Amino acid sequence: MNRMVSVLFLVPLLMLAGCLPGQMDAGAVIMPPMIAIEQKEMVNALRSSLPAGQNIDFVYPLNGEHRSAFVLSDLNKDRNREAIVFYRVRGAPGPEPTQIRINILSKESGSWESTDDISGEGMDIDKVMFGYSGFYGEQFVIIGFAMPDEAENLFRVYTREDGRLKSLYENTYIVLETIDINNDGDLEIVYIRNTTRQSSIDLPMSNPAAHLIKYENGRFIRLGETQTDPNVIEYVNIAKGNADINKNALYLDGRVSASSYNTQILMLDEDGIFTNAVYSENSGVNLLSQTERIRVPRSVDVDRCGVIEIPRVVPLPGWDENDEDALFLTDWYEYIDGNVSYCFASFVNIRYGYIFRFPPNWINRQTGESMVSAVYFPYDDEIVFFRFEENLHNRGEELLRIRRTATNNDEYLDDDYFEIKTIGSISYMGMIQDTVTSELSVTRNMVINLFAEDIAVS
Ligand SMILES: [Ca+2]
Numbered sequence: 279m280n281r282m283v284s285v286l287f288l289v290p291l292l293m294l295a296g297c298l299p300g301q302m303d304a305g306a307v308i309m310p311p312m313i314a315i316e317q318k319e320m321v322n323a324l325r326s327s328l329p330a331g332q333n334i335d336f337v338y339p340l341n342g343e344h345r346s347a348f349v350l351s352d353l354n355k356d357r358n359r360e361a362i363v364f365y366r367v368r369g370a371p372g373p374e375p376t377q378i379r380i381n382i383l384s385k386e387s388g389s390w391e392s393t394d395d396i397s398g399e400g401m402d403i404d405k406v407m408f409g410y411s412g413f414y415g416e417q418f419v420i421i422g423f424a425m426p427d428e429a430e431n432l433f434r435v436y437t438r439e440d441g442r443l444k445s446l447y448e449n450t451y452i453v454l455e456t457i458d459i460n461n462d463g464d465l466e467i468v469y470i471r472n473t474t475r476q477s478s479i480d481l482p483m484s485n486p487a488a489h490l491i492k493y494e495n496g497r498f499i500r501l502g503e504t505q506t507d508p509n510v511i512e513y514v515n516i517a518k519g520n521a522d523i524n525k526n527a528l529y530l531d532g533r534v535s536a537s538s539y540n541t542q543i544l545m546l547d548e549d550g551i552f553t554n555a556v557y558s559e560n561s562g563v564n565l566l567s568q569t570e571r572i573r574v575p576r577s578v579d580v581d582r583c584g585v586i587e588i589p590r591v592v593p594l595p596g597w598d599e600n601d602e603d604a605l606f607l608t609d610w611y612e613y614i615d616g617n618v619s620y621c622f623a624s625f626v627n628i629r630y631g632y633i634f635r636f637p638p639n640w641i642n643r644q645t646g647e648s649m650v651s652a653v654y655f656p657y658d659d660e661i662v663f664f665r666f667e668e669n670l671h672n673r674g675e676e677l678l679r680i681r682r683t684a685t686n687n688d689e690y691l692d693d694d695y696f697e698i699k700t701i702g703s704i705s706y707m708g709m710i711q712d713t714v715t716s717e718l719s720v721t722r723n724m725v726i727n728l729f730a731e732d733i734a735v736s
């Protein structure tokens with residue numbers, strides 16, 4: 279159900295045109311032809327609402343889904359979209375750097391008009407999100423302001439009332455997301471704060487917590503709070519998906535040292551209590567060590583079953599993890615029934631952005647270890663998988679090659695290669711020797727089915 283329609287424009291075209299976002303005159307905005315006229319009307323409406331001669335720079339959200347200085351959404355459910363415009367006044371006199379301003383444009387009786395203009399916080403927008411409560415109910419815009427000089431960013435939740443933005447809630451955050459965590463059709467807001475507490479020797483200790491709020495009867499109410507891992511230095515990725523079966527969850531991939539990561543899972547427990555499924559001092563749950571790993575930061579739904587998988591890496595047989603060009607096996611785990619359980623193994627090629635799930639017959643069922651290793655041939659840009667015998671030099675039977683080439687550039691390929699997948703001008707090709715006889719052999723169809731290139735892996 280498409281409850282909220284938001285259209286973005288400007289940024290990609292600006293990049294093509296070599297413009298620097300945030301440093302343009304309002305009149306210099308470049309836009310796709312389809313909406314050029316509409317956009318021009320919006321810019322004119324904005325300018326005519328500002329003092330004469332005032333120069334502005336548009337401000338582009340730094341993160342999140344909406345990266346335009348103009349974000350369109352139907353805030354009051356009248357089937358017309360309003361525009362939320364972010365800008366700064368340029369060259370304003372006075373010692374204070376100019377703050378973000380937010381203008382609301384509304385299309386009343388056929389033409390765009392500014393209906394409100396409010397000040398934001400700080401110099402930049404971190405992210406913009408939308409929330410709603412009830413199908414015919416309230417629509418919110420959630421604006422996160424980047425506060426680089428402060429310990430945390432700040433967000434406000436606004437609703438539109440009589441053409442104006444009314445702030446309903448605000449707080450500081452290091453992570454800010456929306457999710458329908460209780461499956462009731464309304465979006466809740468989850469944010470993490472890094473509050474401190476006093477330790478026994480009177481030194482403040484970091485005591486970060488995730489907070490869950492929802493809109494009810496005209497205001498935001500607190501639904502829950504749960505501890506988060508104080509060792510996380512920064513959050514590098516947030517994945518939304520299922521945990522267990524049909525439970526909506528936020529997966530927080532955090533960096534805990536120079537190169538190691540862990541994953542926390544925020545969801546409702548059996549009793550509907552907001553909980554961090556892998557870490558809670560109060561209930562003594564600590565599965566963090568089971569999600570800690572090096573190199574592969576992101577949790578993703580690798581097999582597209584709806585449930586997110588958490589990666590862990592081990593060197594492929596014969597490789598030492600300290601080797602500069604070591605190749606790794608990435609094992610994927612799911613959180614099910616209070617446990618972090620092994621699902622399947624894969625080879626993740628971060629450089630070329632693909633995942634090849636290992637055929638089940640490549641893994642020793644008793645030990646869970648891979649019976650297959652791999653080497654990389656840079657000349658052919660090719661990964662060669664083979665039965666592991668004793669070391670990488672004395673290789674066993676070759677099982678599969680995967681190579682990346684330019685599409686249609688098949689002069690180097692003999693007929694033994696088959697196409698696994700082509701995306702635009704890049705083709706992934708496979709080759710299976712006809713001489714493979716062992717129980718580790720794979721078919722072309724297996725390889726094609728186990729290959730995925732459209733999953734963000736780094
Ligand atoms: Ca509207």
Ligand SMILES: [Ca+2]
Binds near residue numbers: 458461462466
């Ligand atoms: Ca909900």
Ligand SMILES: [Ca+2]
Binds near residue numbers: 578584586
């Ligand atoms: Ca999955």
